[in-house]
Amino acid sequence: MANGTLLYAQSGGVTAVINATASAVIQTARARKVKVLAARNGILGALREDLIDTSKESLAAIRALAHTPGGAFGSCRVKLKSLEADRAKYERLLDVLRAHDVRWFLYNGGNDSADTALKVSRLAQEFGYPLTCIGVPKTIDNDLAVTDCCPGFGSAAKYTAVSVREAALDVAAMADTSTKVFVYEAMGRHAGWLAAAAGLAAQHEGDAPHLILFPERAYDEAAFLAQVDKVVKRVGYCVVVASEGIRTADGTFVADAGGGKDAFGHTQLGGVASHLAGRVKDVLGYKVHWTLPDYLQRSARHIASKTDVEQAMAVGVAAVEYALKGMNSMMPVIVRTSDAPYRWKIAPASLDKIANHEKTMPANFLRKDGYGITAAARRYLEPLIRGENPPPYGRDGLPRYIALKNVAMRKKLAPM
Amino acid sequence: MANGTLLYAQSGGVTAVINATASAVIQTARARKVKVLAARNGILGALREDLIDTSKESLAAIRALAHTPGGAFGSCRVKLKSLEADRAKYERLLDVLRAHDVRWFLYNGGNDSADTALKVSRLAQEFGYPLTCIGVPKTIDNDLAVTDCCPGFGSAAKYTAVSVREAALDVAAMADTSTKVFVYEAMGRHAGWLAAAAGLAAQHEGDAPHLILFPERAYDEAAFLAQVDKVVKRVGYCVVVASEGIRTADGTFVADAGGGKDAFGHTQLGGVASHLAGRVKDVLGYKVHWTLPDYLQRSARHIASKTDVEQAMAVGVAAVEYALKGMNSMMPVIVRTSDAPYRWKIAPASLDKIANHEKTMPANFLRKDGYGITAAARRYLEPLIRGENPPPYGRDGLPRYIALKNVAMRKKLAPM
The missing domain is CATH 3.40.50.450 (Rossmann fold)
Known part of the structure; x- marks a missing residue:
């Protein structure tokens, strides 16, 4: 030693x-x-x-x-x-x-x-x-300065792009008689990196996600709802990816805008996706579904x-x-x-x-209309989600994750 | 032909x-x-x-x-x-x-x-x-009669068990200073099959999920909150899996109990996990997080x-x-x-x-206290999530899913 x-x-x-x-x-x-x-x-x-x-x-x-x-x-x-x-x-x-x-x-x-x-x-x-x-x-x-990217981001980005692609196939299959608008909430309080990664799910014009909302651009409800309506009318359904950190022009976090109570006066926890889905339902009248992957997106080692x-x-x-x-x-x-x-x-x-x-996304990664990513963003993002590295699985069909023994060292000092 | x-x-x-x-x-x-x-x-x-x-x-x-x-x-x-x-x-x-x-x-x-x-x-x-x-x-x-199980269930069940195991590792790592209670909402309006599948994530006593809420048992808020508190005090954190279909003793769906409005009088969409998390926060005061995987759970072919x-x-x-x-x-x-x-x-x-x-879960699949699954349930469920069958991936790091041409036949009849 x-x-x-x-x-x-x-x-x-x-x-x-x-x-x-x-x-x-x-x-x-x-x-x-x-x-x-x-x-x-x-x-x-x-x-x-x-x-x-x-x-x-x-x-x-x-x-x-x-x-x-x-x-x-x-x-x-x-x-x-x-x-x-x-x-x-x-x-x-x-x-x-x-x-x-x-x-x-x-x-x-x-x-x-x-x-x-x-x-x-x-x-x-x-x-x-x-x-x-x-x-x-x-x-x-993915908001550290100097480094080109941050360990942890690529896997969460891959989870995001894969999940959005999969859910979009579900929505597409059902849109004729069921859900027409689906909202996915991505982590990212200050920078829209994960929301941007969802853009990798789209390969061709008209592919989901159709609209991405970034914290780097002010959220304008009327403009957003008009876009959703346009996409539903053109494509038949609309998949939206929203960063949890989007804010209106006056700086208010959309996630905090609600502060809702249920019918019994209890706190009702919401978030961006639930809020956006509610607005789509109320104003446009479309059937909506939404997802909040929360910790799943950052722990999905599989x-x-x-x-x-x-x-x-x-x-x-x-x-x-x-x-x-x-x-x-x-x-x-x-x-x-x-x-x-x-x-x-x-x-x-x-x-x-x-x-x-804190590193935010370069302006040239966002499409001019603010609802999608550019080719430059794809060039940056795509290699980061490349390749698979699945964990070993047990006979029980679950990943074999390890729990360490975590034996403590004997203390040498008095408690603080 | x-x-x-x-x-x-x-x-x-x-x-x-x-x-x-x-x-x-x-x-x-x-x-x-x-x-x-x-x-x-x-x-x-x-x-x-x-x-x-x-x-x-x-x-x-x-x-x-x-x-x-x-x-x-x-x-x-x-x-x-x-x-x-x-x-x-x-x-x-x-x-x-x-x-x-x-x-x-x-x-x-x-x-x-x-x-x-x-x-x-x-x-x-x-x-x-x-x-x-x-x-x-x-x-x-998984609610079809006669058949032992239903195609589609096993994959959603595997998604559920894997996701809960992964998120639980995240919660465990952070519980000392951050989230202490995490709530996962599983699909299943009438039967708790998917919520039950989450139980496969636990291998040992004390493993997550600590509490599962089934539609087969009446939801009792006070009893549930007491359980959550007990688990947090014993384990340090508590992972809850709730079926979207849980109901109180009078038959009211918990998901519908809210019917909330935000501060602006807009519809606030919630669900079971958001409601439960809100109650834990309000009554027990623990920091909570929750997830609503929604369509992700039934489309996760990966x-x-x-x-x-x-x-x-x-x-x-x-x-x-x-x-x-x-x-x-x-x-x-x-x-x-x-x-x-x-x-x-x-x-x-x-x-x-x-x-x-409609096939609901046999009574002997539910633990006596109603918050978990029995060995009989594990024997039934475990083979259904066994084995991996990942899709092929492209150079872009995404699964290669196919879009068919879907060419229509020439119509022979007048429209209906």
Whole structure:
């Protein structure tokens, strides 16, 4: 064993392939004889000194992580504040790292996590503690700066395009006497990347999805309903994909517009698709159906993109290599070197270029009318959903996902 | 070519594998040199004399139907009334069949369709027109009488079990600081078969789904919320699967209980999952998420059950064989001859035993407390989701689903 341990933690919303990154991290570190600890429930585990000893897991289990969705060590939705505001927490974090001889800290998450990794690194320098902090990219939102794409996005994008294509065949078959308008709600609060990916389901003019609503464009109800009506009259039915983050011109989230109560005064949870479907029904009178895939879209490892799985593993391998080389405050990012044939490589990028930035879709990815994607968007998106990488299935017809033992390290510090 | 043509039509909600049945029907008939017409949009196409000449499709296209979801010729939600009430329509149907020399009529649907096939057969006999009517089973609801299971159900069941297992891993990873209760809404207005299939996702005590709500048991809000709270306190989170058809003791559908309006007085569409999630949030105060997969669950050919695909094709083959043998008013049904190893065969059943009957879940499939499935249910359900039969994928990362040409036959009659 090398001197020191490597601490890995998962942060923010999990994906179908974040465990593939974890698998690559642990396998790469093991090959280098470096012991890997994992923080339980992300940064919280580090603050609580709730650290998992991954050396207790078999190699088979670690390999199986590569095809298991969710977050094997637990993740969390906690954003540390600035160094000044949350200094006690950052110092506690450093105490825990020191107590367990952590020399390498890998934080697997989005732009908030990149920011946290950066701050931990600065504090370590300030205290003269030798620590290499590496951010490892992950998010289905695809909104990280610098990297060409984000591990997790490609699989959610593939789920979206496949699901929309399949549901559209259903709607097409029934439209004569049943549902004429179908609304699919895609995740993406600030950027329409997943909604855009649905556009890949359409191959020819008239194919579903017929209308996509992006957060990058203001939602205009009258214009939208007119479009729906036009499509139904031309095609016989209309498949709409709406990003959860669409807003009206005054900045109001459509998802929040309702704030409904049912007949008994109880909270009625809605969302964008339910709202749009309701408006289509009320104003146009068409029979509607709608879907809210919610977590299904980000956990659907069974329909993962092979490209995405490969990239998720590649950033894990590179993260360990960067760490062991002492490339502090860096993130391995995906660099696209060619569209056709699609080629990519991993390269280091400075965390301060990524932390707290947010990448929205380029304007030239949106069709002029705002309801669809352009050829440029297809060129970008298509390679990301390419290839299949199904998990192994058991005799029971279900994917063989692994549950780790997650044995905790003995605590060395008093509780925070 | 044999004398006479065979007319095939799809009816009611489509499935991931109804086209596999169509593929088998057409391939089997072609092998016997029988010409197959398909009614466009189910029985409506027959009434409108809108018949598709399937001989215009290549063998490759017909084979590709076997892995394409939706309804390739269109389906419909139309229920003909009794012979007396709708006699003009039944006679028109007979006129169309006669005009196109249809000697064999295959109606692929649920119990309503079995009823229609039966009535057409009776009328043909009354008029002395030589016609063999065959019902071909199909429904994701799994509620047809006599047959052990229904083609379409196994694939929707597999989708349900896989999706619940995947989403549960997501929830488990985040529960410490985020969503604690997740609600999945399964189709099934009258019988809880699909909700029950979600139970297959659980392997061990404490596994998700923790609570299943069946239409076979009265929904009691207070008892349900108490259960949710107990599970959250014990496990840390709670995954609920609810059938869309659950009702309170007085018979009110929970899905209809709301009838909500948003803040602007607009219709707010909800459903069971949204309602339950709202109640959990309001009463227990836990962070909730919920999903309404809607059509995704019945069109997900990408995660079809191999058993289901094989059975869907087998009933198609048998339907043509029965037809050509003149086995009038019959349906090929699935007979289970052994649980372990799972063995099944196809046998003929009389349509009058199937028409208008509805099979609910046996009482011994429901756990005593009403919130889960028994070992007997698992023995029944598990073989139905066994095996994978993925569609071929293109270089673009999407399943290669086929769109037929659907060339119409020249009309011979005046419009109805």
